[in-house]
Amino acid sequence: MGIVKSGTRLAAVAAASALLLAACGGSSTSSESGAASAPASAAASGGAGGGEPQAGGTAYILTNAEQLLTLDPQVVYTGEDLAFLGATLTRTLTAYKMSPDNNEGTSLVPDMATDTGRVSNGGKTWEFTLKDGISWETGEAVTCADIAYGVSRTFDIGVTNGGPTYGIAYLDVPSAEDGSSAYKGPADGTGQELFDKAVTCSADGKTITFNLNKAVPDFNYAVTLHSFAAVPKAADTGAEYGNKIVSNGPYKISEYQKGKGGKLVLVRNENWDPASDDYRKAYPDSWQVDFGLDETVIDQRVIQSSGNDETALTQGLTTASLPLVFDDPAVASRAIDAFDPYTRYTAINVEKVPDKLVRQAIGVALDREALLKNAGGKYAGEFADGAVKPNIGVDYAATGLWDGLLGQAVPGTGDPEFAKKLLAQAGVKDLTITLDYAQSDDGDKAAAIYVESLKKAGITVKPNPIEPGQYYGVVFKDPNELLVGGWGPDWPNASTVIPPLFTVAGGWDLSRVDDKAFNDKVLAASTELDRAKQATMWQELNKEAAEQMWIIPTRFGRDQRLAGTKIGPVYSWPAYGSWPYADMYITQ
């Protein structure tokens, strides 16, 4: 299952652009991936030339990005970065187990904490006790105060730079009159006493207590996000902290140069005590991220795998490279092809298309099969039936959206006749709508598929390509009728899918849904303490959202990536659909 919301900021852009390379997250062996999981786990045991894990060497990551979006724990939000930085520089209270298995790989293990958290007060108070021997790269001990200070940064640095805001949503800090938090963050200091009441430290500095404003049964999952990680107050450089952070993990930053030809080099942190950390194996002596490389060049280099590229990793594969990789068994054994955490969808703006029947007609007419094939066919994933993806676990149940939920089954290629019938029922003629999407070659083709398939139902679609870097800025401000998007849950609970996508407070409501009855049901579900009962409630809400066609779920995405001949293990970590960075080793 996935976490990550790279879904949110950055990867969502990639998702929106129909995945420039059909890749940017990656995940594994989910129950649904069946056949695909077999080669991945086979490779996991035998991969990397069959060598045994051993310490030493340099692992390389080749990327076309020109920098990591940020290193700042309170700002990091893309899945790949959470996975990589979590394995190297930033420790959290709890973390996801390192495992290719879908259930194990999304189950919690303690990291800095001695256990996965103790809950009391009906789900409103959570306590974590720190292990001994955890220290910063400076040699100073990591204390409860450091964690509290880190969490407090969510209220300024985090929220202004697009980090996760669960701290603000959950902690028992009152709201100001304008709806924002009464606590303005450590830099401003207004309302500090309110925050200090919500997050408290025991006298010995070993135990941290979070007081929440409502029951949050899955709060110990929320603290896997780096926004709940520690930052030493003395070293905080505000917005600049994103370029150089103080590490408490097995590595520290030795060099960070952004841009084309730039690199991030991590070397061993001597003050990291392996006895305090049974989570990170930290086999390689160093990690190097090479920035600004051309995507096809990256693919080609790792396929060849010579010199330093023997220990290199890609974080995706271009569609054009897929046959080169998977048609050659020797190369395919080094590759991952697995479900990623993301659901791709097209949001329908309910302010502009208020009539449910019209929304359904649009969804019914859409040729989802052509979209899937355009994105890479079986490498791109499979048809989605709702916002919640099966690899989330218990919260997923088939909605039957395309199998009769709308009154009759809808084939993958769309059903223009059924769509016309729905439009006639709604009394709408000559419908013209505009599609917002992030411009790219693949995005342009996908837009053509919308135009052509909806034309068969008498709906005129005008494509509106938007510069990819500005896409979300534009569509949240001034959305048209259809908006391409993508979302992955932050942890295995639909509380990180349904509320963000379908409530205004959730923060990612591209469809502009604001339905009172639905909001009430969402609140009831997110505070439900009985997990099984909660799952049933989410399933119902997911089904309702699908039936309302607030989004047209187009695809449960897959992701492919490739490793050099001397680096392993080759499996996708289901938590973030990423490489299992904390487990990786180099063979000689």
Added chain:
Amino acid sequence: MSLMVDAPSSVSDDTVVGKSLTRLAIDRLRRDRTFLVCFIALIVIVLIAVFAPLICSLVGVDPYSLDSSQIDDSGGKPIGPWGGASVEHPLGVEWGTGRDLFARLLFGLRISLLIATISTILTVTFGTIIGIISGYVGGKTDMVLGRIMDLILAFPFLLIILALSGSLTQRLTQIGVPEGNPSRLTYLIIILSVFGWPYLARIVRGQVLSLREREFVESAVALGAGTFRILFREILPNLWAPILVYATLLLPTYIGTEAALSFLGVGVLPPEPSFGAMLADSVQYFRLVPSYLFIPGTVLVIVVVTFNLAGDSIRDAIDPKASRK
């Protein structure tokens, strides 16, 4: 045309005395094999572009309809060799969507030619008019127009065209140009013309500077002809040669520019086809389906080279002094 004075080659050959300059030029062109081949090719290209919809419907293809059945389910690759070339799709299909490449090529050619032709006509019209005025009136007018030309020539053309595309296209929509492709194409045409005319205007101005001192202009002035008449009845006919040559060389340049701009994403909107967009798309699949890159690439080269060679030949015929040797 008979007023044109220097036609030295006509003097050398007694038998052609009395032939008009146009006649001479046409005679030379008829003897030029390169030109004849290019000329025929050119007519074919224009006919193909004009009748693209008819040709496509005869072949049974169209540039928009999707054909997912032609697409492999693992990676979006067209099924079959040569990018899925078959009887139904003579040049294969587009990666991912299965749209017919033959039809997209023809329609792309149509749009390219449309933009290039209109831009050329506008450029030549503005360039000529401003060039003549600047050269003949002289003085302050000449200086002001000259500085404007300098200014435009000094502008970083590509940067401007990319930067302004969003806001200017929107502005065009506001003043009534239909949204979408009409306004985007209008934008391209306007910007190509605006940045293109100074080159021709400078050439024309130079010619006019020497022409206005000629006897026939003086006699026209002496006879009391108005400025307008002198400019457009006396001087303009003598500029025919450089203008025609410039226009024939400008057209292929604009075809290439349009492709480059579409490649960069400021051309026509999808799903309309264009050379540049096809090239941009095909580059990533080059290793797997080389024909996808080569087909639009080759057609673009053929079109541009044909227009260029034809332009060269016309220049040689009209103005043998400036021959290629």
